[in-house]
Amino acid sequence: MTGGSGGHGGGRGGAVAAVDLGATSGRVMIGRLTDGIVSLEAVARFPNGPVPHADGLHWDFRALFEHIVTGLAEAVAREPQLASIGIDSWAVDYGLLRDGELLAEPFHYRDDRTEAGVDLVHALEPFDELYRRNGLQFLPFNTLYQFAVDAPVAEADTALLIPDLVAYLLTGARVAERTNASTTGLVDVAHASWDTALAERIGIPPTLLPDLVSPGTHLGRLTPELTARVGAPLDVVTVGSHDTASAVVAVPMADPATSAYISCGTWGLVGVELEQPLVTDAAREANFTNEGGVDGRVRFLHNVTGLWLLSETLRAWEDEDGAAIDLPALLDAAAGVDGPVPLFDANDPSLSAPGDMPARIAAVLRSAGAQAPVGRPAFVRAIIESIAQAFADAVHTAARLTGRRLETVHIVGGGSLNRPLCQATADRTGLPVLAGPVEATALGNVLVQGRALGWFGDDATLETLRATVAASVTPVGYEPRNGGTSL
Structure with a gap:
């Protein structure tokens, strides 16, 4: 080898x-x-x-x-x-x-x-x-x-x-x-x-x-x-x-020091890239992890339950209906729901196992003194907003723990196609969101192989690979509707 x-x-x-x-x-x-x-x-x-x-x-x-x-x-x-x-x-x-x-x-x-x-x-x-x-x-x-x-x-x-x-x-x-x-x-x-x-x-x-x-x-x-x-x-x-290590390779960050990333699929991995691990009492209490990245970088992040909540809810409804659900139409309907919806803790342990997710979410809401929304579009919007709030909390915590002034959130993976989720994340973080690439994991996988095969010469860095992604993919931008800020 x-x-x-x-x-x-x-x-x-x-x-x-x-x-x-x-x-x-x-x-x-x-x-x-x-x-x-x-x-x-x-x-x-x-x-x-x-x-x-x-x-x-x-x-x-x-x-x-x-x-x-x-x-x-x-x-x-x-x-x-x-x-x-x-x-x-x-x-x-x-x-x-x-x-x-x-x-x-x-x-x-x-x-x-x-x-x-x-x-x-x-x-x-x-x-x-x-x-x-x-x-x-x-x-x-x-x-x-x-x-x-x-x-x-x-x-x-x-x-x-x-x-x-x-x-x-x-x-x-x-x-x-x-x-x-x-x-x-x-x-x-x-x-x-x-x-x-x-x-x-x-x-x-x-x-x-x-x-x-x-x-x-x-x-x-x-x-x-x-x-x-x-x-x-x-x-x-x-x-x-x-x-996630492959996905982070393909996050087209112009400046990792001012960028947060969310690799969003079944899980939402929310964090920043560091040169050295951050193992402080505050990081431990915030339940942030230091995982290895490519080129010795550190993926300083927090696991948030991601689209698992939505996919399991859809699976339960499809079992109930005996037919497939048109997800794009349901997401459009969810985006059109007026007024606030109740939020729940996306990371509640009772939501981690398979089986009847709508009933589990309703139970978590009741335990917090709230009622589950009536109708599937409103229920889906509650899921989306709850995931986005968990994402925002993790982004804000990452900024606080690292002392960084974050200016942009990148969402990559399947979740970057979920327009209501991307917009809700921009709204709740107060930061612009750049969504894409969708296939970040496969791109990162390919680019690391390519570097090992000599595609980029002898001195290619992680930034070289990200520049290739930026030249190849145009992310979709979402501006926060509450005016925006930097952290």
């Missing part, structure tokens, strides 16, 4: 494949750089989601991997000059291997077994000490809490996070890419290395943890079997394998 830009590709452009796995769907995309402009072509899209087993919620990883291989074969058929593959996914979940074989389908982070893991870990290492060591906000599904209650850990010889597990099956290389590893709770926030003393303290064998590598590392080519199936001996290159 080698790192750095090198001379692979030998030019100022080319084509690569991006495997982008989300909590509700996955896709394979072709990314091309031509004349300084990056573009994407969707090749395959496939469903993903929790599957109930006797022992809890899991991912159907084997089916997911088959979808990936089929998508890569289609990518090669469309673009025979593909140079490499990069893989990103959601964080924290992992597969356990013994002698190279997967012991079981990976658990889903929404499985409620993690609650017991929190108690076990905090009894050994109080949260304030954990935060000093790993810099992570408290989330009950972080990997170290899952490890604490996962009995097969004792039988395994290797644990691989989802994108690393895909890369292993493609190439045979067992590594842990740093941006995703930083979400486990087992990486020393000051040195970006495994905290083996912490692992041993909570009963995790350090031998379970593979070598850490940085984005842009060449892992090797597809195995002979997969080369035959895919149609080419493609190289696999690590990217920011945590999907």
